[in-house]
Amino acid sequence: MKFKIRFAEQIVGVFVLVAVAFLALVLILIGINQRWFAKDYHFTSRFPSGDGLSVGMPIKFKGFQIGAVDRISLDENDLVDIDFSVYDTYIDKIRRNSVLELVSSPLGIGGGLVFHPGKDLGPPLAESSFIPSLNSAEGRRLVQAGLVDIPPNSDAVTRIVGEVDPILKNVNATLVSVHQLVDTLNGGLSGAADNPTGSLIRNASDMTAQINKVLVDLQSITDRLAAAANSPNGPVQGMLQPQGSMEKILNDNDALYDHIDDTLANLDATIKQLSDFVTYLNSSQPEITGILDEGRETLSQGKEVLEGIRNNPLIRGGIQPRIEQPGTSAGYRDGGF
């Protein structure tokens, strides 16, 4: 029998049980999340109009939801009565002289019911107590008497302005930063700043001053050269005068020219000899190269012979030094004089 058929009842049992367990778990979690098992404390309040009020509307304290509106009704005096509940975790905030404020924003955002606790630090109010609204006579009296812990900027417009304020501060800070940046740039370009741009500008200025100084010196040198050239006692004028060097050089009956010509002829002969010597060297070069090659080959062969002798096992121990045997009889010629 197949496993599935054999254990059909067990499989079906698990199948059903898991589904039921999931359903139960979800219901419990929903209950916890939606406060089915938590105790809520009920209070009442009164407003001149029901505009902006709705059942289920959250009641907030410092941004936290502390309860919700349960019921809204119009009473015989044409005022709107509301019943609302407060979560047990926030019941200690519901103190004497507390008020409720219906915040309606002219821009359509940020509205809701806001709870302002009283400054009385006594025990929490009893359940079903009446908490006046801020725009009722009782509520206004409590606020004017300073009995309510109410933040100064609780109206919607002030809150919006409060939200805009940090943005304006940020814009202001940005503008100040831009201003500082422009100042720094100006300082840098004028060379007054201590930053790299400033020092660069300063160095450029110093360099320009030095170049100007060099140009001035150059100008004075040029002026002096011009003065020397134009001076009647100067070297140039001296050279150009009838008794000057130029005159002597040009009117010496070709002595200087002949001397230079002789020198050049000697130089030509020397160069010719040098050329012959170089030609001889060039013609002898193959012979010299052959001699050098033969010498190199001879050395190589000698090296091979020496290597063969060194590697020869018969004479590996080397050649025994020869001991000279003195003769037993000496000739007449060996005798000393």
Add this chain to the structure above:
Amino acid sequence: MVALLGRRVIQRIRGLLYAAGFLYEVLRESFLFVRHRQVGYRVLTMQILFTGVEALSVVAVLGLALGVVIIIQGMSLLPQIGQGQLIYTILITVITRELGPILTAFIIIARSGTAIATELGSMVVSHEIEAYVAVGINPISYLVAPRFLGVTASLLILNLYFNVFGLVGSYFVVQLIKPVPFAEYFRGLLSSLQTADILSSLVKSLVFGVIVSAVSTFNGFRVESASTEIPQVVIKAVGQSFMLCIVADAVITLIYYMR
């Protein structure tokens, strides 16, 4: 012409009355079945096994895929218009309230509705039903009631599993693609999920289960003598089940929003 029209109307009314009588008999026998715990208990178990357990994989895949698609699309598009929190409401509306029950019903119609109609039709053709009656066994009590209860219970349970895979399982699949904080997701889901949503989903499953099982068994018994009638009644069973489920879905949704 008028006589033809009149005859057809009378036939239709008779057919409806017959179906109503059949449904009444099935409900009565099912009630008695639960009370007496008859021998058909084994048939009920097998019916839940074939209809519920064996369809679990299809339902799981469908639920997972649907949940993943909704979460990914919602998480991508809704924050762009500042409505990121709407994803939970959409998940509850689509999976729990609308598509969960109806898609599960469609799967059951395709798998078990056809099987039941075919099986009962074959039994009629092979004179098994006559044999049951001859030995004093009420075929509705023995054959229809366990199937009716089994299909209805299976659809109810499969719908719960569809929700498990669509809402919880899809979260873990989405983690692989686009991580979402666990606490934030389940807190948002539980804040949006109301008991009315769960009740609506369960009521739909229950009604769809009754429709699918009653229509399938009813059409199965409509076979008279030839085996060629079997596919015809199966097609009718599927068509009627689809149509009645959609109509019932619309009615229940209407009631939900009119409360």
